[in-house]
Amino acid sequence: MNAIAAAGVELTYSDGTRAVRGVDLEVPEGEFFGFLGPNGAGKTTAIKTLTTLLHPTAGSVTVNGFDVVEEPRSVRASIGYMAQETSIDEELTARENVRFACEAYGVPRSERADRIDELLDLVDLADVADKRSEGFSGGMQKRLDVAMALVHRPPLVFLDEPTTGLDPKARIDLWEYFREINRQGTTVFLTTQYLEEADQLCDRLSVIQDGEIVATDSPETLKSRVGGDVLEITIEDASDEERERARRIAAESGLFEEGAIETTEDGISVTSKAARRSGTDLLVALRDAGFTVVGFDVRSPTLDDVFLAITGEPADDDGEDGEAAGTGDDAAELEASR
Ligand SMILES: Nc1ncnc2c1ncn2[C@@H]1O[C@H](COP(=O)(O)OP(=O)(O)OP(=O)(O)O)[C@@H](O)[C@H]1O
Numbered sequence: 001m002n003a004i005a006a007a008g009v010e011l012t013y014s015d016g017t018r019a020v021r022g023v024d025l026e027v028p029e030g031e032f033f034g035f036l037g038p039n040g041a042g043k044t045t046a047i048k049t050l051t052t053l054l055h056p057t058a059g060s061v062t063v064n065g066f067d068v069v070e071e072p073r074s075v076r077a078s079i080g081y082m083a084q085e086t087s088i089d090e091e092l093t094a095r096e097n098v099r100f101a102c103e104a105y106g107v108p109r110s111e112r113a114d115r116i117d118e119l120l121d122l123v124d125l126a127d128v129a130d131k132r133s134e135g136f137s138g139g140m141q142k143r144l145d146v147a148m149a150l151v152h153r154p155p156l157v158f159l160d161e162p163t164t165g166l167d168p169k170a171r172i173d174l175w176e177y178f179r180e181i182n183r184q185g186t187t188v189f190l191t192t193q194y195l196e197e198a199d200q201l202c203d204r205l206s207v208i209q210d211g212e213i214v215a216t217d218s219p220e221t222l223k224s225r226v227g228g229d230v231l232e233i234t235i236e237d238a239s240d241e242e243r244e245r246a247r248r249i250a251a252e253s254g255l256f257e258e259g260a261i262e263t264t265e266d267g268i269s270v271t272s273k274a275a276r277r278s279g280t281d282l283l284v285a286l287r288d289a290g291f292t293v294v295g296f297d298v299r300s301p302t303l304d305d306v307f308l309a310i311t312g313e314p315a316d317d318d319g320e321d322g323e324a325a326g327t328g329d330d331a332a333e334l335e336a337s338r
Pocket residue numbers: 013014015017018019037038039040041042043044045046193320321322323324325326327329
């Protein structure tokens with residue numbers, strides 16, 4: 001069975017913003033599925049629609065076999081949801097927070113103590129179980145949030161940008177817990193703006209841009225669409241003419257038969273399978289043509305490169321930033337939907 005099945009889902013806010021436009025989605029049970037997109041792409045709106053916090057303006061969604069509009073209570077009882085904003089009470093200890101979540105989700109009293117220990121252990125907070133969560137680092141708070149989302153052993157858990165704002169170490173730690181949850185059989189639906197996160201964790205992912213899914217595939221396949229690594233070269237005197245001259249030299253060098261060669265703000269970029277192999281040859285060709293190269297970098301494709309390759313446009317070309325508008329009305333949305 002599919003854990004999530006969405007067809008033609010639209011979500012238009014009351015001010016007319018079409019945040020989700022015709023999303024079709026199927027997530028089989030057991031999958032680690034990602035929703036990848038830049039700020040304001042519609043990830044949070046989509047996740048709130050799947051978790052019953054917002055009503056779709058059109059289309060249909062079933063989650064664990066329940067219709068999100070007809071059977072919202074059954075949907076909620078069968079999912080865990082870790083929102084972007086933490087749901088922990090800083091006045092309470094880690095254990096008290098998880099106990100509170102057990103009460104909220106109706107975990108039978110006799111099972112609570114064991115469940116709390118098991119979950120605090122899973123997210124490595126057993127040692128600080130009886131400390132007030134006030135002093136917890138961002139990463140510890142997120143881990144506690146994860147534990148609280150899992151108290152009722154949901155077969156499906158939604159994680160909305162769970163590692164945004166964390167340092168790299170805390171992020172990598174969290175990934176391990178997410179993997180473990182998935183290994184134990186829980187379907188995971190994760191939204192993220194980080195390609196690396198999606199790459200590390202997801203079996204499959206959809207790329208969302210301006211409310212529409214523009215690609216769905218495994219991370220490997222998506223990255224391969226970029227067509228190789230990205231070589232970035234910075235030149236001294238990066239006037240329009242000089243950047244264009246450098247671009248032509250790269251294009252005519254014969255070093256990169258397949259791939260894209262473009263001017264950038266301060267030089268050129270080459271996206272090609274041969275980027276690593278032939279990068280130094282290009283440096284020599286540029287030097288011979290009188291250029292002074294002041295920067296040189298070969299890197300794996302990033303989210304922006306995937307976006308560029310898939311859509312032909314940089315990820316945030318339209319300059320939209322949904323963060324402020326996206327978080328301001330959460331309480332009202334929750335109220336309205338209950
Ligand atoms: N309550 C709201 N009312 C009107 N427009 C909204 C509301 N919430 C979000 N939007 C708009 O809907 C679009 C999608 O926003 P959403 O928060 O879903 O994106 P996101 O991909 O989750 O971004 P972020 O990474 O910033 O959370 C944006 O254009 C945003 O400005």
